Structure formats: C-alpha cells, structure tokens
Amino acid sequence: GSLLPDVPAVACFDTAFHATIPAPASTYALPAHWRRRWPLRRYGFHGLSHSYASRRAAEMASGTGRAGARRSGSGLRVVTCHLGAGASLAAVLDGICVDTTMGFTPLEGLVMATRSGTVDPGLVLWLADRGGMQVSEIAEGLESNGGLLGLAGTSDMREVLSREAAGDQDARLALATYMHRLRGMVAAMVAALGGLDVLVYTGGIGERSAVVRARSAADLGFLGVNVDVERNAAARPDADIASEASPVRVFVIAAREDLEIARGVRGALAL
Numbered sequence: 001g002s003l004l005p006d007v008p009a010v011a012c013f014d015t016a017f018h019a020t021i022p023a024p025a026s027t028y029a030l031p032a033h034w035r036r037r038w039p040l041r042r043y044g045f046h047g048l049s050h051s052y053a054s055r056r057a058a059e060m061a062s063g064t065g066r067a068g069a070r071r072s073g074s075g076l077r078v079v080t081c082h083l084g085a086g087a088s089l090a091a092v093l094d095g096i097c098v099d100t101t102m103g104f105t106p107l108e109g110l111v112m113a114t115r116s117g118t119v120d121p122g123l124v125l126w127l128a129d130r131g132g133m134q135v136s137e138i139a140e141g142l143e144s145n146g147g148l149l150g151l152a153g154t155s156d157m158r159e160v161l162s163r164e165a166a167g168d169q170d171a172r173l174a175l176a177t178y179m180h181r182l183r184g185m186v187a188a189m190v191a192a193l194g195g196l197d198v199l200v201y202t203g204g205i206g207e208r209s210a211v212v213r214a215r216s217a218a219d220l221g222f223l224g225v226n227v228d229v230e231r232n233a234a235a236r237p238d239a240d241i242a243s244e245a246s247p248v249r250v251f252v253i254a255a256r257e258d259l260e261i262a263r264g265v266r267g268a269l270a271l
Helices: 016-020 032-037 047-062 121-129 135-143 147-152 157-165 169-193 203-208 210-218 229-234 257-269
Strands: 077-083 087-093 096-100 198-202 249-252
Touching (some): 016 096, 047 096, 047 198, 077 169, 121 135, 210 229
Antiparallel strands (some): 077 087
C-alpha cells in the first residue's frame, strides 16, 4: 500500500466460492459451545479453480448437442475434480457450489501429494495420547509426510505410476488408495447434486494424467460416466473425453485461477 497508495487492492479468497454451501454440508457435529466460541465449520479451498472450471464446463456443455448438455428446466449438475499436489472436489449446481471435500483446513478429503486427506479424528487423539507424539509431529506427518509420499515414498504422481508399472507394491497400494478415495468422493458429490451431467478434471494431475482419469472414471459407470479411450489418451485441455454414448460429459479443463482472479477484480471494481 505504501508503494502504490493510489492503486486499489483486491483480495480474492480461495474459500469464497464455497460460501454458498448449505449448513448441513458445512456444519461439523461438535459441541454447541465450541461452535459459538470459534468459527468451526467446513470452508473448502481451491475455490478459484472450481469456480473457473465449473463455469468453463457450462460453456462447453451448452455448446454441444450431445447428451449431457443443459437439461431443460433444471440446473446443470457439475462435479469438478481439482487434482494437483493438493486435491479437492466440488459439487456445483447451476454455477452455485453446494458441497466440497476440503473442510476447516485443506487436510480433509482426498489423498494428496503429501497430505493424508480424511483420517479418523480418533486416530489423531490416539497418536497424541497413546503414541506420545507432539502436536507439531502429528501435523507434519498429516500435512507434509502423508499422502502419496507416505504410501509410496514419492509425492510425484508420475513417479508413482512408473514404479507401479515396474511392480512396486507400495506404489500399487498408493494408487489404489488414491483411486478408492477419489471415486467414493465423486459419488458423494453426485449425491449432493442429486445426479450428474458433467464431470471435470483439472489441475496438474487432472489435466496431464490420462491414466488417473481413466482409472478414476472406470468404476463410475453407474453414474453415467463413460470415457473414450482414444479421446482420453490424446486429450489436451480444454477437451471432451466422454464416449459418444456417455450420458455424462467428461471434460479436461485447464486450471485458470489467474482468469478467475481477474474476473473477481473486475467485478469488485465494477470495471
């Protein structure tokens, strides 16, 4: 501010897109006096990415005559998968976020590069009480030494895939755990929407790993997801990788938080 006192500053919060999540989805069932004393709720993160990806998906869906385009008389139901070093999902109904996988912190939800994702809180209490670990040690394990790194010894998805192909059992377990959590939470987002019209992959892994896309979609056929093998293998953002017969459109969309920030700034300054 002191360097450019006449230039307006605009803050674009990564949690803002999730502010519309209804109370049942954002509330933790904690003692009432805790919630009165502190703002303990699910906030969600990666909002800039989910906001952009869901808007871009709506544009792409409305531009096609194929199945999965906007349904007459009801909102478009989109699940956005931001898969990078950090990873989260969002359930978006006609442009409005109704659920997400990250919570009070970015630790909740999916297995990530170094973050554990969701764990039983009783496990954390056990580590502190019975395991004799300090809070700082537990935090470091959950945030910096967990996830793919904790399971496979590397946080790089490319390396995990390479090691799995070479027969490494730790890498195999890491991928299976990653996929199990991803598929299950996609289904949870669909439940929040009451159905699915568009599934979006974005973020470094979501955009670049055809293997991750194919495996995570493979068991989602019951939701109407059907990926075309050749389209998926050749996909470069922004692309539709669904098969012709797929009731659900499946898009690979480039993460453009920069454009979403610019959009927010223009709106805030009424440009």
